[in-house]
Amino acid sequence: MFQWAPAVGPLALEVRGLTKRYGKQIAANDIHFSVARGEIFGLLGPNGAGKTTIIECVTGIQAADSGTVVLLGAEGVPRARQVRGQVGIQLQDARFLARLTVRETLQMISTLYRHTLPIEEVLDQLLLRKEQDKQYRSLSGGQRQRVAVAAALLPDPDLLFLDEMSTGLDPSARQQLWEVLVKLKARGKAIVLSTHFMDEAVKLCDRIAFVSEGKLVAVGTPQELARRITEVACVEFIVAEEFAVEKVGLLSDLGRVEPVPYGARLYGPGRKVIPQVVEAIGKAGYDLIRIGEIQPTLDELFRFSTLPDAGQSQGVER
Amino acid sequence: MKALRAVAWAFLKIQLREPTVLFFLYAFPSMLLILFGIIFGNKLPPAGRIRAGYIDLQVPALAVMAMGTIAFQQIPSSIAARREAGVLRTLRSQHLSPALYMGADLLVHLLMITFNLVLMVGLGRGLFKMRFAGNAGAVVLGLMFCAVTLFSVGYMLAGVIPSARMAAAIVNSLFFPMLFLSGIAIPLSTMPAKVGRVGGWSPMGHAVHIMQGLWTGQSWAELQTSLIVLGAFMVVSVAVTLKAFRWR
Numbered sequence: 401m402f403q404w405a406p407a408v409g410p411l412a413l414e415v416r417g418l419t420k421r422y423g424k425q426i427a428a429n430d431i432h433f434s435v436a437r438g439e440i441f442g443l444l445g446p447n448g449a450g451k452t453t454i455i456e457c458v459t460g461i462q463a464a465d466s467g468t469v470v471l472l473g474a475e476g477v478p479r480a481r482q483v484r485g486q487v488g489i490q491l492q493d494a495r496f497l498a499r500l501t502v503r504e505t506l507q508m509i510s511t512l513y514r515h516t517l518p519i520e521e522v523l524d525q526l527l528l529r530k531e532q533d534k535q536y537r538s539l540s541g542g543q544r545q546r547v548a549v550a551a552a553l554l555p556d557p558d559l560l561f562l563d564e565m566s567t568g569l570d571p572s573a574r575q576q577l578w579e580v581l582v583k584l585k586a587r588g589k590a591i592v593l594s595t596h597f598m599d600e601a602v603k604l605c606d607r608i609a610f611v612s613e614g615k616l617v618a619v620g621t622p623q624e625l626a627r628r629i630t631e632v633a634c635v636e637f638i639v640a641e642e643f644a645v646e647k648v649g650l651l652s653d654l655g656r657v658e659p660v661p662y663g664a665r666l667y668g669p670g671r672k673v674i675p676q677v678v679e680a681i682g683k684a685g686y687d688l689i690r691i692g693e694i695q696p697t698l699d700e701l702f703r704f705s706t707l708p709d710a711g712q713s714q715g716v717e718r
Numbered sequence: 719m720k721a722l723r724a725v726a727w728a729f730l731k732i733q734l735r736e737p738t739v740l741f742f743l744y745a746f747p748s749m750l751l752i753l754f755g756i757i758f759g760n761k762l763p764p765a766g767r768i769r770a771g772y773i774d775l776q777v778p779a780l781a782v783m784a785m786g787t788i789a790f791q792q793i794p795s796s797i798a799a800r801r802e803a804g805v806l807r808t809l810r811s812q813h814l815s816p817a818l819y820m821g822a823d824l825l826v827h828l829l830m831i832t833f834n835l836v837l838m839v840g841l842g843r844g845l846f847k848m849r850f851a852g853n854a855g856a857v858v859l860g861l862m863f864c865a866v867t868l869f870s871v872g873y874m875l876a877g878v879i880p881s882a883r884m885a886a887a888i889v890n891s892l893f894f895p896m897l898f899l900s901g902i903a904i905p906l907s908t909m910p911a912k913v914g915r916v917g918g919w920s921p922m923g924h925a926v927h928i929m930q931g932l933w934t935g936q937s938w939a940e941l942q943t944s945l946i947v948l949g950a951f952m953v954v955s956v957a958v959t960l961k962a963f964r965w966r
Contacts, residue, residue: 461810461811484813485813494804495805498732499736507724511725512818513813535735
């Protein structure tokens with residue numbers, strides 16, 4: 401059974417029972433998690449899983465339908481005013497005013513906070529010195545992304561939300577940003593990082609929550625998740641011709657089936673079902689070439705964990 | 719206050735970097751004034767209650783045209799485009815409050831309108847010996863009242879129009895009829911009575927009436943109908959804006 405790790409130390413953020421609906425669709429479903437000061441907490445999941453909704457509801461950009469959020473000790477609606485300036489937010493798809501330069505944008509934003517870092521420091525951290533006098537509309541996607549992160553870092557926040565910060569960044573900018581986040585963490589800052597990059601989550605995060613269809617399906621340290629890889633067994637088989645999963649009804653009764661070229665992978669039950677699978681494939685008229693247990697990669701684990709109704713509430717932090 | 723100044727300064731820079739805004743606020747009205755001045759001159763009419771030449775009435779009317787350009791073209795389309803691109807949502811996430819955004823936007827637009835009037839007065843005086851029979855303080859007050867009212871209609875439209883594409887269609891279909899029926903391009907007195915009455919009821923028509931009235935020395939009391947109508951427009955627009963304005 402997958403174990404979850406609770407936040408350790410004084411909390412920067414506590415989310416209890418957060419729910420958000422868009423019509424009949426539940427975008428965030430009874431979300432519980434907490435983040436300690438000095439911790440990097442990852443929200444990992446595919447596009448459309450609900451990561452952005454969770455971040456926007458937690459930060460008050462969208463109103464949640466129900467639930468409680470405690471930001472830096474402040475709870476309830478007036479929290480935005482109380483802790484304003486101590487919370488930095490980088491939205492996914494952030495866009496700034498087209499005809500302002502990078503420096504002008506940061507200058508304008510700096511006046512919205514009581515205390516900010518020197519603009520030069522933030523420009524250097526995000527490798528934006530050369531672009532500082534360029535208008536926002538003339539920046540590339542990666543440069544725009546760096547401006548968004550720079551704006552979030554500007555108030556030197558105690559709690560920082562970064563929503564898909566690495567999207568569009570080249571490897572060196574990404575590496576530089578990772579170093580910035582590690583330094584912030586060392587200074588006791590709490591960071592909530594939403595990403596769909598597995599390597600980023602594993603490298604940076606103290607704990608990771610898998611998000612699927614608006615639910616946190618699992619929360620744990622990267623080490624716990626690595627352990628889980630060995631717990632999630634995967635049987636792969638290859639046959640001699642194009643394979644149609646639906647022809648072998650038994651497979652989906654045994655576990656989760658993911659098609660691969662000329663075969664399929666069966667996640668869940670492990671090697672004990674191999675005889676049954678061999679028999680079922682034979683009965684369906686396929687010539688089996690190879691079958692065996694393989695170790696799923698972290699990425700496969702991620703996909704497995706975010707399949708519909710995977711995990712139920714197991715591993716969800718309460 | 720520091721934030722309002724900084725945001726307004728940033729918004730002003732944006733406006734000054736928009737060539738189309740500068741053209742329609744300054745170059746186009748200047749061209750019209752010069753053209754009308756050459757065609758019609760600025761002689762006093764032989765008789766009439768209001769003793770003013772064509773240019774004397776055209777200068778305040780062109781100030782209203784500039785207000786209308788901002789209110790019905792600039793405000794709804796820029797807000798709709800920024801909302802659609804996610805700029806408003808991003809600024810909100812940086813704690814830029816709606817009040818601060820609107821306050822800075824309003825301040826910059828009032829400044830740009832004031833500069834338009836200064837330019838028109840300069841051209842009118844310099845080229846056509848424009849006359850002024852009103853009270854400067856009253857004209858400034860009237861300018862602010864008319865501008866804030868028209869802008870509030872613009873913010874209302876920005877709040878209720880769902881997309882940038884629709885904004886262009888809706889605001890153009892409102893602005894151009896108002897422009898021609900409010901007595902700016904063509905004096906209302908030269909139009910058929912029915913058309914003149916319809917035009918006279920548009921907010922821009924009332925703004926022209928107020929501005930020309932104050933320019934030619936009429937009292938506030940003489941302009942009370944237009945003041946009340948514009949006041950009503952302002953109340954309704956602000957109420958609808960507060961209720962309907964969306965940041966995403």
